[in-house]
Amino acid sequence: MSETTLNAHSGHAAAPTRVDPVTGAVIQGALENIAVEMGHKLMRMSYSSIIRESEDFGTALTDATGRQLCECKMSTPLQSGPIPGYVRGILKQMAARGETLQPGDVIMHNDPYGGASHGPDVGFAVPVFLDGTLIGFSVTTAHHLDIGALTPGSTGIVDAVDTYAEGLQFKAIKVVEAGRRNEAVWSILRDNIRASALVVGDMEAQVQTAQIGAERFLALVHQHSLKTVMDAFEDLLDYSERLMRNAISALPDGDYSAVTHIDGFLDDADPSRRDLPIAVTLKVRGDSITVDLTGTAPQLPDKPINMPLVGTVDISIWLTLRSILLDSVVYGSIPQNEGLSRPITIVAPRGTIANPIFPAPVIARFCPGNALADTVMKALAQAVPQQVSAGIGNLRVVAFSGMREGQQWVHMEILEGSYGGRYGSDGMDAVDTLFANTRNNPIEDIESHLPIRVDRYELRHNAMAAGRTRGGIGTIREFTFLDDGAFSVEGDGHRYRPWGYDGGDDGFQASLKLVHKAGGSEDLVSKVPYHKIRAGDHLISEGPSGGGYGNPFERDPESVLSDVLEDLISAEIAERDYGVVIVAGRLDGTATAARRAAA
Structure with missing residues (x-):
């Protein structure tokens, strides 16, 4: 089995500063403000709750080659982080077709083997030109409610047999060319996507947001000159790289290994589809780290829990290392750019769930990616035990759907997990963990737009992992369907308990139950393909609770x-x-x- 090595190392020592520190700080603040403004604009223009409430989107600026200048820090790391991969995928695809970029273009891209995180996370990129020269990109990404797969919703497509079964694929398609909308593409979207008024409306909001970001970036360049802005950017890259290298240098050299397991498909008779290991070895040498994923389970060629190396695996690893080694409580606000990833090399054997081979399906890559981040943290605990949490309770995503007055409706609900206990702090309850960072959707929003009633939304009782600092607690969510409809679920954590640390207890598994109005109930596994239900049926979700940290008798x-x-x-x-x-x-x-x- 061959392997792929992913290395963002610049190969050069940090250069002397190119601009004075004050100017550099002003430009850094301006870049970050552009990304944040883009985020607010996208939230306010979007139709679906997954963007405007849960904030499952990303905004960023890159240079002409795809190097990230800044990202919206309030958005989801799994959305903003992959944007450089989107841009590089766009550039590669267009070069292969012999196409060129021009002012007024808007490019749509969601190729999971071309930089995108997965198909429903559709990116829209606006190239930025100065006097006819390409100087960068303004990009938005967002998770869309539906992308035209076999069944409604863009989550719970857990029975996809390949990437073609996961929905529409767009590989660097110009939806606007030289300022003129390509109406044929927009017609394809409206005609092949469920709840198209919402989804296409969200996409148009992305386009407008990316265009605003391009205008702001160009205005910044006109204010300071292109050379000054790009010199400041190079300084910021070097600064972020120095921060990360210094943090790595503080670690003892050595190899730190950990293995965790994900459910896979617990109801599958084939043992190769369940109880899948994720293996991580962190090799610390001086001021750099190699993250070796050798030992991770082979890919599932016809089940979609494989993770794209670029867009999911890399972001999971980079985010976890940055969050732990450069904790914002200690370091404050630091530039979010590619300099942070330069000291990190990823080794991922091809043909594993951490580096699948096309056309292996990947749409349900979220929970495995979060488990990978958790495994990186477990390995790093051996080097920095006071900077990690115990094992996290993973998230679950549910797609609800149905027909109302002849119209298809689709809703996506992210059911939060929990953090493990930390050194000196209890684990956080009922939150989206690690590379998710999405927000809880208000009950009022659900009930005012959908034929669903939320009967319970509360913390679990007697499901708290004991420790000197206790584990975070998962939630109970109970939904009642007011009309006939259906749901599908992408989740994990029904078999394996989140790991306790340093004498703390392991956490509590998740569960999922369907209670029928007509009588009887059924316990469900963590991954449920399209499942029809009747009005009056109840879906009860118990989220996992994170692991405990330290001896409970010392609490x-x-x-x-x-x-x-x-x-x-x-x-x-x-x-x-x-x-x-x-x-x-x-x-x-x-x-x-x-x-x-x-x-």
Whole structure:
């Protein structure tokens, strides 16, 4: 089995600064403000809740070769991070076809083997020209509700047999050429995508946002000159690279390995499709890291949980290393650009789920990618134990759909996970973890637009992993369908518990149940293809709880009392797991000391 090596190393030592620090800081702030403005514009112009509420989008500027100048920090890392790959994929595809770019073009791209994260994350790129010369790109990406696959929704397509079954593929297609809309392409979109008013409306919002970003970038260049802006950019790349190299240099040289497992397809009779390992070895040498994924499960040629190397695997790794080694609490705001990835080399054997071979399907790559990030963190815990969390509770994504007054409706709901306990801090409850960073969708938004009622949205009871700092708690979400419809689910974490650290307990698995109005219920696995339901049926999701950190008997008794009074755990569990005795809602300090001493 051959392997692919992905290395963003510049190959050169950092150059002396090209512009004065004040000018560089002004340009950095201006670039970041452009990306943030683009993000706000896209949210406000979008129709679907997955963009305007959950913020599952990305905005960024790149130079003419695809090197990222800046990204919208409030957006999803898995959307903004892959944008350089989108641009490089566009440039490669257009060069292969002998096409050129010109002012007024807008290019649509969603090729998962050409830089895109997966098919539903459609990118729109606007080339920026100065006096006839290409100087960069303004790009937006967003997750769309439907992309024309076999069944409704762009998640839960967990039975796709290849990339062609995952929906429409657009490889560097000009939707606007020299300022003129290509109406044929827009007609294809409207005629082949469900809920096209929402989806195409969101796409048009992306186009407008990218054009605004291009205008702002060009205005910045006119204000400071192209040379000054690009010199400042090169300085920012070098600065970010120095930060990362210094952080890596502080680590002890060595190899740090970890293995975790994902469910795969638990109801499949073929053992090669379930209980799949993700293996990571971090090789720290001086001021660089090689991330070796040898030992990761072979690709599934006809199941879509494979992860594109460029667009998912690389972002998962880069984000995790940057977040842990350059914690914003310590470092503050740092330039988000490709300099951060220069010291990192990724080795991924071809033909594995971390580097699949076309046309292996990849649309359900999200949960495995988040598990990969979790595995990187588990390996890094051996070098920086006070900078990581225990194992995370993975997310779940549900696509709801149906017909109403002769019109197809589609909705995508991201069901949050949880973080593990951290050194000195409890794990965060009910949040989207690691490379997701999307927001919880308000109940009011769901119920005001869809024939769905949310009956419960609460933290799980007695599902808190014990530790000196406890694991974050997953949620219970219960949906009632008010009309006949269907759902599909992309998830994980039904078999494997999030890992505890340094004596902390492992977390709690997820579960999914369908309760029928007509009577009876069925427990579902973590991946559910298109499943019809009747009005009055209930879907109950229990999200996973993250792992605990440290010896539970070292947890502050007052914190345990607070957990009991908040009804997160019972008094019986407080005594069993923490050695904390609580009687009639009060802490019994003497009995607690005796109970802990006897352990």
